[in-house]
Amino acid sequence: VAYRCSFRVTEAAYCIERAMDILAQKLGMDPAELRLKNFITPEQFPYHSALGWEYDSGDYHTAMRKMMETVDYAGLRKEQAEQREAFKRGETREIMGLGVSFFTEIVGAGPSKNCDILGIAMFDSCEIRMHPTGAGIARMGTKSQGQGHETTWAQ
Secondary structure: OOOOOOOOHHHHHHHHHHHHHHHHHHHOOOHHHHHHHHOOOHHHOOEEOOOOOEEOOOOHHHHHHHHHHHOOHHHHHHHHHHHHHHHHOOOOOOOOOOOOOOOOOOOOOOOHHHHOEOOEOOOOEEEEEEOOOOOEEEEEEOOOOOOOHHHHHHO
């Protein structure tokens, strides 16, 4: 699986989500259900994490349940179980994987007090000025991390 983001975000998300999957397996729980059981509830907002981050709002349960409904998660789990049984009986060489992940973090931009990485305050800006002649000037302020901002803005 390809992960693309800046600094430590994707690696940390991968490690946390993998740990959740391993824990679910050890507890004999469905990975989505384990996540649902441990999400911050709407009543807990604003929520302050052990590391001091403030989560101002969210309804993670509704988002996860909507995803599960939309993709027919229960149906996919049933299909996965049937394929695994067919594999064990030697009827197929195919197996079916099913993954779930859920991460929330400030990405791209946010308050400098929270997103200062190596002394580089993370924020994006844009200023557009229109001249009476109809000409316009757009000034972009972003920190490129390999996305090709220089080329995009120039074009």
